[in-house]
Amino acid sequence: MSEEKTEVVVLGAGIVGVSTAYAARQRGMSVILVDRREPGSETSYGNAGIISGGSISPLNNPALWKALPKYLTNRHAALRWNPVWAVQNAGWVVRFLADSAASRFRPRATALHGLIAASAKLHREWIVKAEAGHRIRETGWLRAWRGDAIAAAKQEQALLAEYGIASELLDRQAISALEPGIVPVYKVGMLHTETASVDSPGEVVKAYARMFASAGGDIRQSDIKAIAPDGDRWRVVLADGEISARHVVVALGPWSAEILRPLGYRVPLAFERGYHREFKPNPARPLRRPIYDIDGGFIMTPMEQGIRVTSGVELTGRDAPSSFAQLDQVVPLARGVAEFGDAVGDAWRGSRPTLPDSLPIIGPAPRHAGLWLAFGNQHIGFTTGPATGAATAAMIGGAPPPFDVAPFAPDRYIS
Numbered sequence: 001m002s003e004e005k006t007e008v009v010v011l012g013a014g015i016v017g018v019s020t021a022y023a024a025r026q027r028g029m030s031v032i033l034v035d036r037r038e039p040g041s042e043t044s045y046g047n048a049g050i051i052s053g054g055s056i057s058p059l060n061n062p063a064l065w066k067a068l069p070k071y072l073t074n075r076h077a078a079l080r081w082n083p084v085w086a087v088q089n090a091g092w093v094v095r096f097l098a099d100s101a102a103s104r105f106r107p108r109a110t111a112l113h114g115l116i117a118a119s120a121k122l123h124r125e126w127i128v129k130a131e132a133g134h135r136i137r138e139t140g141w142l143r144a145w146r147g148d149a150i151a152a153a154k155q156e157q158a159l160l161a162e163y164g165i166a167s168e169l170l171d172r173q174a175i176s177a178l179e180p181g182i183v184p185v186y187k188v189g190m191l192h193t194e195t196a197s198v199d200s201p202g203e204v205v206k207a208y209a210r211m212f213a214s215a216g217g218d219i220r221q222s223d224i225k226a227i228a229p230d231g232d233r234w235r236v237v238l239a240d241g242e243i244s245a246r247h248v249v250v251a252l253g254p255w256s257a258e259i260l261r262p263l264g265y266r267v268p269l270a271f272e273r274g275y276h277r278e279f280k281p282n283p284a285r286p287l288r289r290p291i292y293d294i295d296g297g298f299i300m301t302p303m304e305q306g307i308r309v310t311s312g313v314e315l316t317g318r319d320a321p322s323s324f325a326q327l328d329q330v331v332p333l334a335r336g337v338a339e340f341g342d343a344v345g346d347a348w349r350g351s352r353p354t355l356p357d358s359l360p361i362i363g364p365a366p367r368h369a370g371l372w373l374a375f376g377n378q379h380i381g382f383t384t385g386p387a388t389g390a391a392t393a394a395m396i397g398g399a400p401p402p403f404d405v406a407p408f409a410p411d412r413y414i415s
């Protein structure tokens with residue numbers, strides 16, 4: 001058993017943890033980043049790779065009420081839910097639904113806008129610095145409707161415009177001009193022009209981790225067992241040793257809540273599970289950008305290994321057995337849009353870590369000096385990881401964060 005000393009230990013090497021570790025290192029702190037797997041191997045690996053400048057509208061927005069009847073049937077590809085889980089987690093469900101009230105929309109959209117704008121800027125800087133600039137595509141993100149959804153599209157565009165976010169409203173012909181390789185099934189499209197995407201989010205996180213290591217950071221691969229206060233320091237217990245640190249950052253994504261329980265914090269973190277499967281692309285009919293099929297309830301993204309089809313939300317326990325029903329439902333729909341061949345590799349499952357207000361927790365733990373929380377980045381954690389990390393590192397260093405962190409304060413849920 002070894003014991004090491006450092007200024008900062010970051011727990012979890014997903015996009016949030018790696019970003020926090022790098023940003024802390026940039027501020028001159030000594031940093032150890034710990035994960036049981038290689039960096040970027042879990043949720044930050046399997047997502048749709050979209051660096052979304054326009055995802056300021058949380059999933060629990062006022063439109064959710066209107067859509068609720070179709071989701072209650074539990075047959076829609078966009079949202080499935082486990083009734084037993086819903087009963088056991090009724091408190092989270094009620095709070096999630098309550099937060100979709102119209103009065104709760106603007107403050108959250110404004111908070112997310114600040115976080116997203118700061119983060120997209122950092123991604124564009126870091127990806128070049130990390131020598132992964134070839135992985136980013138500035139081709140936007142196409143959100144598309146099969147039905148006549150002009151009114152919904154215009155409403156979305158108006159909201160984006162209020163925040164100064166550019167978009168283009170497209171008809172069937174304009175969509176075909178943009179994506180000549182797809183079947184013209186979409187009547188209406190909205191191109192988020194300021195959105196970028198990457199061809200392998202896992203590799204981008206690994207590149208950021210290498211950048212952290214090159215800057216003098218230390219990466220440890222080990223299972224984290226517990227954290228405990230130790231005088232004015234923290235003791236991090238690993239499967240193969242211990243680390244003593246002045247500051248600990250919990251950036252364990254969907255695994256963040258349980259490590260805080262022994263300290264008396266009960267964080268209402270739920271899991272919006274999602275799946276992906278990749279398919280061999282047809283080089284003659286390439287996909288140029290991610291497409292969100294809003295009626296179909298899936299996203300298709302061109303990735304390094306093939307076309308990645310990602311499914312909607314499954315609300316259930318994080319570790320409940322996989323159900324591929326949503327993926328099975330959407331893959332034939334996706335095949336009706338883009339031409340692709342056999343599956344490449346196995347289906348993947350991950351969990352979007354989500355608090356009831358769909359805002360992450362970023363900031364100091366209420367009752368423990370030196371303990372910092374950075375998790376709950378829900379559907380847009382790949383986008384928002386860099387600024388979540390930069391803000392956390394700034395707060396540890398006593399400097400102002402790059403955006404308004406007040407709406408993300410941990411004490412809105414724990415005391």
Ligand SMILES: Cc1cc2nc3c(=O)[nH]c(=O)nc-3n(C[C@H](O)[C@H](O)[C@H](O)COP(=O)(O)OP(=O)(O)OC[C@H]3O[C@@H](n4cnc5c(N)ncnc54)[C@H](O)[C@@H]3O)c2cc1C
Nearest residue numbers: 012014015016036044047048050224253274380381382383
């Ligand atoms: C289907 C799907 C599609 C998505 N698409 C997008 C998208 O297009 N754009 C976007 O911005 N976001 C997207 N997201 C959301 C995004 O992927 C997540 O919000 C983000 O990856 C969360 O990052 P994280 O660093 O918090 O968690 P993770 O990446 O899960 O990192 C947590 C780390 O903690 C480690 N860990 C946990 N417990 C322990 C332990 N006891 N000991 C050691 N290590 C431990 C894990 O190994 C893991 O590496 C999507 C999510 C899903 C599921």
